Structure formats: structure tokens, C-alpha cells
Amino acid sequence: MPGLPVYIGLGSNLEDPSRQIRQALELLNELPQSRLCSLSRVYQSSPLGPENQPDYLNAVALISTSLPPEKLLTCLQSIEQRQHRVRTVHWGPRTIDLDILLFGNKQVHTDRLTIPHPQMYQRNFVLIPMFDINPDLTLPNGKPLRDLVNESDRKGLKPIGEPYEYLGNL
Secondary structure (H helix, E strand, O other), rough: OEEEEEEEEEOOOOOOHHHHHHHHHHHHHOOEEEEEEEEEEEEEEEOOOOOOOOEEEEEEEEEEOOOHHHHHHHHHHHHHHOOOOOOOOOOOOOOOOOEEEEOOOEEEOOOEEEEEEOOHHHHHHHHHHHHHHOOOOEOOOOOEEEHHHHHOOOOEEEEEEEEHHHHHOO
């Protein structure tokens, strides 16, 4: 099934974050017209936003999909709901957060969706896992991912899990 490469950020800091990421990967693997292709290492990161919350586990998954961007967003939000995501505090704790980071070379600006993800260029917990998957990636702004990773601060970011530990039987 041919499709576009799509990078999806995963994050969790509630209700057994490791299990939440595994469950999200299983559900990503079941998306229609899509295939889970790769996963970065899993990283522990300090929270952005309110500091009185647990550290996060973060990873980036690469899928191939022929779904349109808005339909994929709807599917990802459905996964978040299945995993009991509650949106109460901006950048607050969550069971699972799934963000479309890149969708091929598409640029999307709608009321519901902005691609590339607007904050990804400043987030080490996105850039470094994405680099794990594709160190030769050039981002839509024309900048090599390698340059952003070399410039990024790794403070508060610690690798804790290898992809095979999370992919299980997928």
C-alpha cells in the first residue's frame, strides 16, 4: 500500500506511560490505509508547562498512510479518546498525546491542523527521536534535521527504551 511518510509524536506521563505508548502503537498499526514503519527510541523528558507533573515518555513513530491529513487527525484523536485523554490544562499531564509532526512534504494550515507541527523545531523530545528514525531528513523549512539536532539542548532528555521493547509483536 503506497502512502506518504508521516511522523507522529507520542507522549505520555499518566497511567503507566510505557503501557500507554505501547497501546497507542498497537492502535496506530491498525489505522486504515496505513502501516506502522518505524519507531524511535523512547525518551524520558522533563515536562513543558506545569512543573508539578511527572516526567514524560516520548517517541516518534513513522507511518505510511494514504489517509488525508484531516482524516488522520480524526483517527489520532479517536486513539487519544480510547486511551482516556482528558484536555483540561494546556501542556498538562495526559495519558497519551499524538501529534502529526510531518506529513510528507505537505504544509497544512486549517482551523484544526497545522503541519509541520509549529513547535517541533524547538522540542528536543521531537527532534532527537525523529533523528533516530531518519538522520538524513531535510525538514520542510529546508533545514537538515541533523543541524537542528546538533544545535538542540539535550537537557532533561534521557533515552530509556529501544524500539523493539515497545513494538512487541507488531
